[in-house]
Structure formats: structure tokens, C-alpha cells
Amino acid sequence: RPGYGTAGTGTTVLANNFWVRFDKTRNVFHYDVVVTPDVPAGFKRAIIQAMIEQYKNEKIQCLPVYDGEKSLYTAKSIGDSLELDVKLGDVDDTMYVARRDTDFRVTLRLASRPNLGSLANFLGGRTTVCPHDTIQVMDLVLRECATNSKNLVPGGRSFFSPNLGNKDLGGGLVAWQGFYMSIRPAQDNLLVLNIGTSFQSFQEGQTLVEFVSRSFGADPRDLDRNMRRQDAQGDTYRVKMKKLVKGLKVETSHCKTKRKLKIVSLTRQPLETLNFNMNGMQVSVADYFRQTYGLNLAFGGFPAVEQGSGDRKKYIPLELCRLVKGQNFTRRVNDDQRKGLSAMTCCLPEQRVNATQQACLNLKKQSEDHAKEFGVEINPNWTRVPARVLNPPKVKYGNGEICPRDGTWNMINKKMVEGREIKHWGIISCSNRVRENDLQRIAQQLSSACLSYGGLDVNVVMPPLVVTVPQTVDEAIRSSVKKLAERNIELQLLVCILPDLTIKRLCELELGVITQCAQEGKIRKCDPRYLANLILKINAKFGGKNAVICAQDLKKCKPVADSPTLIIGADVSHPRAGEETGCSMAAVVASMDWPGFAQYATVVRSQPSRQEMLDDLFWENVDEQGRSVSGGIFKEMLMAFHHRTNFIPERIIYYRDGVSEGQFEAVLRSEYESLQRAEKRSKQPSKGPKITFIVVQKRHHTCFFPATKPTGKNQNISPGTIVDKVVCHPTNFDFYLCSHQGIKGTSRPVHYHVLKDENGFTANEIQQFTHDLCYLYSRCTRAVSYVPPCYYAHLAAQRAQAWVDPEGS
Template sequence: MSGRGGGERGSGRGGGRRGRGQGRGRGQPSQSSSRGGGGRARGRGSSGSTATYNPPPPQMAPAQPPPQMAVATPVPPSGAPFSHPSSSSGVGSLSREVSEKLTMEPVAVTTAPPLPPSSSKAIRFPPRPGFGTVGTKCVVRANHFLVDVANADLHHYDVTITPEVTAKKVNRAIMKQLIDVYKESHLGRRCPAYDGRKSLYTAGPLPFESKELVIKLPEEDRSAGSSRPARKERQFKVAIKLASKPDLHYLREFLSRKHFECPQEAIQVLDVVLRAKPSQTYTEVGRSFFHTSLGPRGELGNGIEYWSGYYQSLRPTQMGLSLNIDVSARSFYEPILVSEFVAKHFRRSNLSKPLSDQDRIKVKKALKGVRVKLIYMDYAKTCKIIGVSRDPISQLTFTHDDKRTNVSVVKYFREKYNVVLKYPSLPALQSGSEARPVYLPMELCSIVEGQRYTKKLNEQQVRSLLRATCQRPNIREGNITKMVQVNNFEVEELVTKEFGMHVRKELALINARVLNPPVLKYHDSGRDKIVNPSCGQWNMINKKMVNGGKVDFWSCVNFSSEYRNMSEDFCAGLVNMCNSKGMVFRQTPSIAMRSARADRIDQTLMDVYKESAGLNKPLKLLIIILPDQTGSYGKIKRICETELGIVSQCCKPAQASKFSNQYFENVALKINAKVGGRNTVLNDAVLRRIPLVTDVPTIIFGADVTHPPPGEDSSSSIAAVVASMDWPEVTKYRGIVSAQTHRVEIIEDLYKQTRDPQKGLVEGGMVRELLLAFYRSTKQKPSRIIFYRDGVSEGQFSQVLLYEMDAIRKEGYMPRVTFVVVQKRHHTRLFPTDRNKTDRSGNILPGTVVDTSICHPTEFDFYLNSHAGIQGTSKPTHYHVLLDENGFSADILQVLTNNLCYTYARCTKSVSIVPPAYYAHLAAYRARYYIEDEMSDSGSTGGGRKPKDKVVEVRPLPSIKDNVKEVMFYV
């Protein structure tokens, strides 16, 4: 995105983001299937037939169209009208009482709001209202591979292993041994597919409905020449019991659009089959596989490296079953000595000095849960780190076997293993248990290869990972094809012979359209009043902001020591730029600019506040040149926005010192939005010709929830909701943030009740506050709500819609709602087929939209690539409509969403995600700064999950001052 040099840092949508993917996916198989009789037990699948089932292809482009050959145009799903009736809610969760109140006028609620439904099974999302037709037709390739499935009599068996094993790798070894031993005698020569947990799947019945088998698992190979006595083989009991009979008939009916409910269990079976071989061969992380043989491997710094791999998921689509495969990369611990890791991770060149308590806690956090190999023993032995000792290893003793003698750990290793420790001042690693710890020297423990690094990467590591994995579209497409060839499903007996599945090796060719960019309106006093963006971008030359903000009281604080003397010249250039672009920005500061040390941020900001308040000139803007070292940005924002009520614009000193006009322009765009101005608006909004937006007062919401970084279990999740405050322009957004329960995706404070001593029970919440703000701003009540909800995985669609729509309805005000989920965390990529129709980076053009072939068989969804690529391969955003009471057609919603992407305040480029959702993410990301200073270093960030019975207290966010909330402070 543009504006990269401009002022404050962007959020970076990857970091510490989301604990998404909770719950089972709709149409995307979960990691483990539901147990007990959760699946259908109808048993209508045929048994043993080899006839291949080919899904109906009306939505799929031909595999290899000849030059200038027209690709088949899809038809709407069976039974789906081309215009969605506005009276249809599309959600079965709303009570009759609520449905009767669907009116565009306020409704007084005299009774208690209806309780939310106890089950989401009755919810049916709105059908596709037809396919889009607007735009220039084209054909693109998608990284989806069609899967043909033969008739098979699927059976699902529950598996119970005793003693219980938690490691998937061990479970798979147990089941492999069981199949090798009992395939002929007890399994009827079947080759089952196992998910590594509790489920076993077959393409026909086993000779029994329930049986318990015993197997012995051989010990892992020991090092050559080992003197260690052979360990007794481990024995396991494996109970196998018939659970259900997933039926492929219903899957065919669903793919043919004759049924609307996705038969998830049948897809789960087929997905496990396709994942069986790679699960045994590679390191499995979620739905991805990694191995050093799958691509480049390199250092990220600080003892962390990246491995290459691929993502794989079986999905139901309009063209049939589709295997989505994408290249991927993840961070892993380097397989090095722990002492070397400590030196790298904490940049300590001298390990002979003892660690401080603070550094020791950091070492514990970095290594807790990591498996290490003991290199001083003559046989392979691994241990799991549970902590580090408080004292250096030179001061540690343990009780000898005679239980009377205390032995020095250093002496023990010298006498037992003839090892003289080089770093006796370092603490010891602790294995075993807290009650009976086993002390291990860091220098004699090597980190086991292939362990995922789950903690948040620092900025340098993120940059290194992006540089290493950034691939141009043609390179990425080639690597995806290679991954399909590496899998070679066609020679895998389990896939082809046992289950009769065939995966095509060619990327799917699909119909797409390129939407025209919107016309943008700037101020009439500029030379260029109207702008037609080209390839997703434009500039501010000869243009003035459509509504320039006013800054009468301002000042500047410089915390940089390296660029101490640049404040006046920098501010003069910035102020001139703001004025030249249409703002009314006073030339001289209302209080004197000043420089200060980075260790005096609190006091300096307080001094500035008091001085301006004393002159009765409250600052409209404070320009802040950040310290040379990173780490102060969050503290500054917290103080300014929650304690002092100051809107601030932070600038990095190295970039600010260049006095670049482009930099000044980028910062000016942000400042104008922060002081209440508007940079540009859609010309169609001014002319009142945006369907279902400008006809009646309409408010557009954006909502998101961000979660703590992986492994952090001591902090709250943060929800943010923004809403447009101007109509019909829908460009200015007010934001509200709230802390909520750890890793809960549903926004808890959309609606809330508080008890007031005088007023009694008072209704409130984020939606109510924003609706009232809209009324204050526009003097009108919205008759329509468009709600863009970011951060929801498919498995959470029903739950989020149920509770968040219920919260919106509890306000008692009943405008019609369209609820759209915005998904960026997916692995669908679109590649151009015509090299003459790409952007500068070789990606598909901005405005490319797909609602055929790879989209949902019946529901209202589409992929939109609304931005131009900068580097690497562009990722389209997936929009999925969960509720549509406004009756949007495919064209109207797709065009609206694409056009809004040109109104993002921080740059003169279209962005990849609709701005309301983007702003909500920025607001939530900002709010994390308000509490991160309070996060304890002793909080657990280990490799394991937090205990289920551990309740994480929700610490409320400090309140944002009212004058700050009135503007787009988060940009």
C-alpha cells in the first residue's frame, strides 16, 4: 500500500493476529471430526462401485480453451433467484416478533428482547442472488485442483488408544503398526485412513462393528554402538468402534445444489484421505505441511529459521470438490545448542556472565515447551523443557540415589560424563517436573529439529521472512504446481485404489470480471476536481482535499537525539504541504516546539498539555518525532489518547529527515483525516447514485477482533467497531474499542446493560453509541445498515451471526441489515492467463472479481482483488454474505465493495480490504498499545495451551478521551 513512508507505522495485518480457525469449518474440514453419532448413519452410499462421479460443470471454464474461445457463462444455483427479495432475512435465527418489527422507523421496545437461539443448526445463509455481470470479462487461473470421487461406502470408526497418547506422531505410528499387523487377519484387507486423533475411515465396512486389538510399538532406533540396554516394547490397546456411515450421495446432492446443508463429515473423510501420506512424511502445522525437502530453508535471526511447505484443504465449490493448495512458510527453532540459541536470541556475545532475573524470565518464555536432545549421552534421548533454574548451574545440587548425599550438578557431569562445563554461570534447563526437576546444562542440549516457533516474530524477523518468501505470481504458480507433483496423488494407493479419488494436476481455469474503478471527487478549487484512478492508483498533483481540516492550535516535540535540530524545518515543510492540499493549518505553533530525551516521554507530554491548557489553547494536533530506537510509539499513543486527550501524528526520524514532498503528502493525508477532514469521496456518492446507499440514510459498520500473539495467555482480546458518520459520502468513520474475554471472537460489548444508581438498568454498547453518533452527525436515523465483519472463520459464521445480530436488534431500532464477513486469511490465489492484462507486478488487475467456479455452491460469496500488487502475489479478499435484508444483487454489492476500497484515507491507492473492516483492524491494533505496557513479563507464554479451568481476567481498556474519539485517531 502507498504511504509506506508516511508518518506512523501501519499495523501489518499479520503480526500477533488471530486465534482464528476455532471450531469446525463450513465446507472446510476441521482437524478432527465430531464423534459419537455426529455424522449421518443413513448408509446410502454404494458399496464398492468404481464408477467415477464427475460434478456438474456448468460453472467451470474449459480446461484448455483455444485462443479467443469464450468460456462458458455460469448459471445461477438451482432455485436461486436473480434478485434477492428484500423481505427475506436469510437467517432462521430471528424470532417472529423480531421479524414483524422489520421496519425503517424506530420501534419502542416495551418487552425484554428475545433470547438468542440455543442452536445454530437452523440458520441458513442467503442464497446467491445470481451472478455478477458488470465489468470486463476475463479468465484467470486459481490454485484449486478438481477432485473426482468414485462411489464408495464410507465408514467412520471411533478410535480409543490406551494408554492415551497426545502426540499425533505417536498415534500415527501406533495405527501404522496396527494396520501392518492386522490388515490381513482382522481388517478385511482394508487400508484405513487415520486422522491422528480419534477417527478412522474406510471405503467399506470392516469385518466387525467393535473390536479391541493389541499392538506393541518398537522402540525408536538408538545410536550405533549404544551401551544402553534395550527398552521394553510399549504395548497399546486400540479399541475400534463403528460411529457412522458418511454418505457420498448427500455430498453429490449438495454439490448439485439440490440440498443447502453441507455434508461436512463426508468432506472430512475425503480430506483425511488426501492428508494421510503427507501427515506421515512431513511436519504438520494446522492445515499445512513443512519439510526441508519442500523448498528453501533459511535463517530469520535470533535462533529462528523458516521452512518451506504447502497448505492443503479440500473444499466444496461450484465446480465440484476442489483441493486448494498453496505454498507456505513458517518459523521454526534452529536445531542448535541451547547455549548458542540463547546467544543468538538475546544477542549475548559473552555467555560467561550470569543472566539478570529479567533475562532469565525471557529465556524461560522463549524455551518453555521446547524439546531438546541430550548430546552427552551415547543414545538418543529427548526431554521437554519446563523452565530454567533461578540459580546458575554452578550453584545447583541434587540428591544422589542414596537419598542422603547432595551432589553438585557441575561435579556430576565432570565425573559421570567427563564433561567440563564452559558456561557454569548460565542457569540450567529444567525437565521432569516442578516437584522433581531434572537439571540439564544448556551447552549439552541441542534443540530437536522441526519444532514450530509459535511466538510473535519481531519486526526484523518479519521483514526477513517476507523477503525470503515473497514470490512473483508466475514463480508462485510454478511452485504450487510442483507441490501437486510432489504429492503425486495418482500413485498413492490409499487415495486412488482404496477410496477412488483422482486429483487433477492443472490449476482451475475460471471466469472472472474486472470492475471499473470509481470516479473520485476532490475540491472544486483544485485544477483536477475529478479523478479516474489508473490501475488502482492516482496522485495528489493539482488536487485539493475535498474537505480540508482546520488546525489552529498545534505544536511539535522531537524525541530524536540524532536529528535534534530538524523540528522547525520539518514542521514548516509539513504545514506548507497541508495548506497546499486544502487544509487550513496555522503556520506557527501555538506553544513553542521542543526537544526532549526519550526517557522523559511522560513528563514532556504532560508539560505540553499543561502549557496549552494554561493558555486556553487546547491542541488540535501534536506532531511527534519519535525516538531513534523503536519501542516508544505505543506508550506515546496511550498517553496522548487516553490520558491527555491529544490527537498526535508520529513520524520516524530517519524518514522525516529526508524532507521528501512525497513523505509530506502522505503525512498530510493522515493528518487531515485525524482532524476531521476528508481527503476524497466517491463522485457517485455526491451525485446520490450509489444503489442501496444514497437513496436512504445508510450507515456502514466495520468490526474486527484481534487476539494476543500465539502462546500469550495473560491478556485480553480486543474488539473494535467503526461506523460511517457522514451520509451519503460514507467516508468518515468513528471508532470504539473494547477489551473482552481472551481469544473470544464474538464481540461481547456490541450490546450491554449497566446498572445506574439513579436510572436503574441502562442499555448501551458499541452499536448504540455509534448509532447515536451518526444521528448527531447527520441529524438522521439510518434506515439501512451494511456491516462488514472481519476476522471470522467459516466454523464461526453461525455463532457470530446469531449473537452479533441479536446484539444489534436489542437496540430496538430495526433498520434492514446486510451482514458481510470479510476474510483475508485464506489460501486462494488468482493468476492471470493473459500477460498483457496485468498490473506492473505481474498480478491480476485491480477490480478483478470472481463469483463462479471456486465459490460456494449455493451461498452469496465472492473473491475481490481490489488493489494493485506491489511485490509478491496479490491476495484477493473473500466476502461472504451471512444476512441480506436489503436485497443486494451480486453486481451492486461487488461494485460497492470495490468502490469503497478507493476511499481509504491514508493513501492514494485502492486497498485490498474494504476500508471499514481495515479501520476496525487499525483501531483494535491501536488499542493493544493501551494495555501492553501493563503485561507482566512473568505471564506464561509457553508451548502448551493454558489450562481449561484457568480464567483470564478481562482488564478494561483505559477510556479514550471524547475529543479523540470524534475523529479517525487510529489512522
């Protein structure tokens, strides 16, 4: 950390981080755990709990904490090695009932003795090596009671319960409220407990047939008929059903003893044609259940749950399975469910404060025994943190400057800095409520608005189209584009009323036409503010420049103002939750103007599924003539910047989105090295540009709240609020920035980590520049929550993912 920022107006905020005190003289013993015979991770916890209960008055006279895998920690020694025989006895989970009489042997071997003194030295700044093993002990101590509680359901690092809050989402899903908790190192010799509210969708207790039918939005009998079809449509239904139910836990209902199982696969055949070998004879599954259990199956077209392999396969009809209530639903939810979940999560700061405070008090009470055992204490008072509110930059347009207020402004009487020429464009409606005369009026109003805001030579060349049958949309667009081509007219832009992904895929991948979608309800009114927003998006898509930061504000970061600087943003989009196939999409954007930072070029690449490290950033090969050749995304961007600006960048600021703290070192090593190698092969001078590498984290649980009663309508902290003290890392250069105005719910700051800084920026320079960049998002007239380069990369990666996703959104 080069120091602390001083720019802006000082203020105080409350953080949902609670001080944790610990006794650095306490002993901690780390034991490796081996369970024989080996069992799944979820089963191990039940065995270890049985072991602790069985031997608590003999060989384990302490309160251990267990990580659920291979590590157990105690505050007292239980010897260097210990072998204990454990009988599971009664278990609540019927998935393990078959093994409750099994004799297990648990072997504990002393692996290490985490030193709490090393944690105290790290927090005090006397060493830069973070003792992660010791922090893990503190985290496990406070999580132990919540993890073993029968009233809480774990999900990642959060715990959920319907008693904390719930909402019916429809389709067999219900949203539960919970709380997130994590121990983090902080400044001023502090260890803090970060507690935040969480929300997650869970399964309701219902039959599997009910769940499948509600998810498909169809009557079970209609779905059964479609499943019987032996054609492509029937195959589509079966594949979709398999994706929907795979991994779910169900409970069978046909036996006296209920049994839980996890669905691994479904049969390819419908139940009515499914046979199996029993005592050398082929018996149908339907006949077996009728003769053995007296059950007449109603849905013979459905596939069956398939368990086991080879000759030991077992088949269970879907109608005899019931979903286990309260299991986490990690797959993609539909639009209505997403809206319901968003409505629940969008709570005001005061509500979030109350929920967080209650969660902290409950956790302190529940973990009291284990905390006392390890010498740990939670302070339930909110941490008061010094903060600053940065002044907004002046935004420069083609005919003047404007000073944003509360992170927003408007385009009234403003002209874009650089409007792009659009000679040939058309408009199409997929709504039966927008007719041809409406389209002509909208086209005229949009053309007039383009001219008033600085656009050039707009000309509608394609007759307005009204298409109300979805199957004819593609055909209508193709026909119109073909007719224009016969007149040697190339369509540049197509404005689509009511967005349709098919249109996007067709125009962008096949016809090479830029599209702009518009909402039917808003564009019919021709509201000037809505038209202005559309024009901002259209101009940006054509490479125009809507606005820039005025030169005086840019000089607050003098190194960037004085030297040609390239801004790069990168992100990776992964396949949807529960999707086994498909690839990840990496997107890299780079600024193509200096010092405006308003125009960006984009490169998108596919890479292996769920791989976070970017591929194809730089490569070197030898061609057939033995010459060295090189390429890759970074080299393309460096050469494009030189071509567009006639400058060779002297500084590069690289914003990387979507990286967790555990991946910092690997990402820095891989992508920083690729950027360095690209510089050397891009005809750069011997002294290449200096690089600043910044990771942008949006998905965290740290929130800030006004320390005094807020006067604003949304009760959030002010846009421009920045924090780099107390709750930040004790040695690394990081800061929290809330650059935007919270419209709904509680504002969440973005956590920026400066992993490498060869440019030697001061804290004020990099913080102010990052803040000011958030006012240059080309698609709206407000400051956005994180830097536009990462925003654009995120949008590009998502668009590429939609191109390859057959059920894209």
C-alpha cells in the same frame, strides 16, 4: 445467493484450485479409535501406523486413513468392532523411546458410514446441508501420505521441507517453504483441491544456550552475569527467557541414550544455587552433574529446565540441551527476521504458479494408492474461472473529481473535501541527524502544504524539540506541554520524527495529544507526495474528510444512496504468539457521515484472551430504582450516528473481520442478535434498520492469475477483479474481490461471505459498493485490499494491544 454479478468487463483467470473427482457409489466406513493406555495425540499416529503395518495381511486388508485423534476411515469393512494388540517397536522419535516396549491395545468401533452420495447432492445443489464429515474423508485421503512422510514437517494445514526452499533468518531460525492443501466444495458439481505455497520459520539445530544468546543479542557470558542478578532487571531477563523457550523440544546430550523432551518450565533460581533432595541429602545440581557425569557447568547463572512436580522434579542445565532441528517456531520473530521472511514470501506470480503446479503433481503421485482405494482422482490442470473487472469509482475532492487508474491516483492540485482546523501543534525529532534548523524548515513546509490541500489555520506553538537520548523524550514532551498549559494553550498535534511507541503511549493515554510519526529519511527531503500523505493521515485523525465517492457512482448501489446507511467494521486483536497472559482487544468502527462514508468513530474494549466473539456489544440491566438501563458498543454507535447526521439509519452493513468458517454460525448468532437488540433500545422506529452481515476473510490460500500472459510489470490480475462463479460456494452468497493493485509479490483477493442480507441487495449492488468503499481509505491515494471499516478496526485493535503490551510494537 441472490444471483451472479454481471457488472464490469469479462475476463478469465486461473485459480489454484484443482478439480477432484470421486466415485459417489463407493462405501466409506468410519471407526472410532481408542488407544489403551492413553497417550498424546502425536504418539497415537505412530501406534496406528504400527497397527496397520502389523495387521495389513490379516484383519486390516485395506488402506485406512487416520485423522491423528479418534477417527479412522476405510473403504472396506473391517467389522463392527475390532480389538488389536500393538507393539510399537522401533521408533525414530526419542520422545517415545521409553514406551517402545509397552503393549498397547487399539479398539476400533464402527461409528458411521459417510455417504458420498450426499456430497454429490450438495455439490449439485439438490440439498443445502453440507456433509462436512464426507468432505473430511476426502481431505484425509489426499493428506495421508504427506502426513506420514518423513521428508515433510506438518504445520497446521501445510507441509514444509527445506528441500522446497529455505532461507537463513538469523538468530537461530531458518525459513522453509511448503505447500497448503484443503478440499473445498465448489460450483458446477465440483469438489476442488486448493493448493497454495506456504512459508514458516523453523528452529536450527543448535544448543539451547546458543539459541537464547542469539535471541537476546548478547554474549552468553554477559547474559549469564545478568541472570545472576537478584533484582528487578535479573527477574526481567529470567521471565523473558522462560517465555522464549517454553514449549520448545530439546534433546539432552549428557546421557549415552539421547532423550527428547518438551520444555514446560524453567527454575526461578540460578543453577548455581539450585539444590535437590537425593537419598535424604541436599545436593546441588552443579555438584551432581560434576560427580555423576564429570561435567563442569559453565553457566551457573542460567536457570535450569524443570521437569516433573513435587518430589519427582528433575533439573537439566540449559547448556546440556540441544534444540531439535526442524521444529515449528510459532513465537514472534524480531524485525530483521520478519524482513527476511517477507522477502522469501514475496515471490512473483510466475514463481508461485510453478511452485503450486509442482506441489500438485507431487501430491497426486504420493497419494495415488490411497486415492485409488477410495475412488478419488485429482485433475492436475488449473481451473479456468470466469471473472469480471469492475470499473473504478470517481473520487471526489473539494475542487473536482479524479478517475483512478490501476487503483491509484495522486493529490496534485486537489483540496480535501473537509479540512480540520489545527491551531496548536508542535514537532519533535528523536534523530541526531535532524537538527533544530531542519525542524523549522520541515514545520514551515508542512504548514504550507496543509493550506494548499485545504487545511485551516495551522500554527506551530511548541518550539521545535531535538531529543537524542531516549530516556529524556518523555520528560521533554511533558515539560513542553506543561509550559503551553500555563499559557492556556492546549497542544492538539505532535509530529514525531522517528516513531517511538513510548511517545505514542505517553501522548495518547496520558496527555491526550494526537501524534503523527514520520520517517526521518523521507521528511528531511520535504517531498510533496510524502507531505501530502502525512496531511491525509493528520486530517483523518482530526475527523476531517479527505475524499468521497461521487454521487453518480454511489447510485450504483441505489438502496444505500437513497436511504440513510450506517457502515460498521469490527475486528479483534489477540496477544502475541506464545504469550500466555494479556487480553484480547476488540475494536468496532462506524461511519459518522452519509452518504460520504469517509468519517468513522471508534470504540475499543478489552476482553478475555484469544476470544474471537465480541463482548460488550449490547447489555441490559436494572438500576437501583428498578428502571431498565442499557448500553454497549452498538447502542453507542447508533446514537452517535443519529447525533452527527440527524438521521436514523434505515440500513446497516456490518463487515466483520477475522472469523473462520467454523465460527460463522456462532458469530452471526451472537453479534447479529446484539445489533438487533441495540436497535430496539436506541429510540429507533418500530421498524428498525435492515441489516446485512458480511464476513471478511484475508487469510486464505486462493489466488488468481491471468489466463493469458500478463503485460504489466508485476504480472498480477487487474485491480477490481471479482470472482463469484465456479470456485465459490455452491449455495451460499460469497465472492472473491481483488480491489487493489499488487505492488510486490502476488496479489491475494479478499473472500467476502454474505451471511445475512435483510436489505435484499442484488449481487451487483453489494459487490460494487464493497469495491468502491476500498477507494475511501483516508490514509493514502490508492485502493486498499479490503474495506476501510475493517482496516480501521484492525488498526485500532492493534494500537490498543500495543498500549497494554509492555513489549509493544
